[in-house]
Amino acid sequence: MNDPHKLKAPEKQSINFSFREKLNGMAEGFRHNYCYQCGACVADCPSSIYSNSFNPRLIILKALLGFEEELIKVDSEIWNCTNCYTCSERCPQEVRPVDVIIAMKNMCVAEGKAPELVTNVSDTVLTDGITTRITSVTERRRKELGLDPLKGYAIDEINKIIED
DSSP: OOOTTSOOOOOOOOOOHHHHHHHHTSTTGGGGGGOOOOOHHHHTOHHHHHOTTOOHHHHHHHHHHTOHHHHSSTTOGGGGOOOOOHHHHHOTTOOOHHHHHHHHHHHHHHTTOSOHHHHHHHHHHHHHSSSSOOOHHHHHHHHHTTOOOOOOOOHHHHHHHHHO
């Protein structure tokens, strides 16, 4: 007979060392190795305040354990990070959780697992040099406010930076 009050043993999980090594090879991705899970990164994190599913400490723990399938996907919780760097300012180990999260976001983009909105913004930067499209409404409003028209952006220079 099953006792509903009896705790069920958690499912065994093995560490995915290949994911950890892949993350170690990304710019600033190696920093997750220094986390000792104190939780300082969560205290003032604006994303964790407004989202029950976002917790930088748990994201770093998942990275340490190699939970690639949970972290590297279109609807991953990492996309809720605002890149405000509050977690990095609070971390006593200088893990800089935001940098680790950015490394994982870059992995998602490289694997074609970024949300459509992120892809659209990236494409706009590559084609127009800015994150939002300039419309006739923008131009008209700037004129009404006495602002100079927006000038073109050096797309070739942006693409050269990205390629290097």
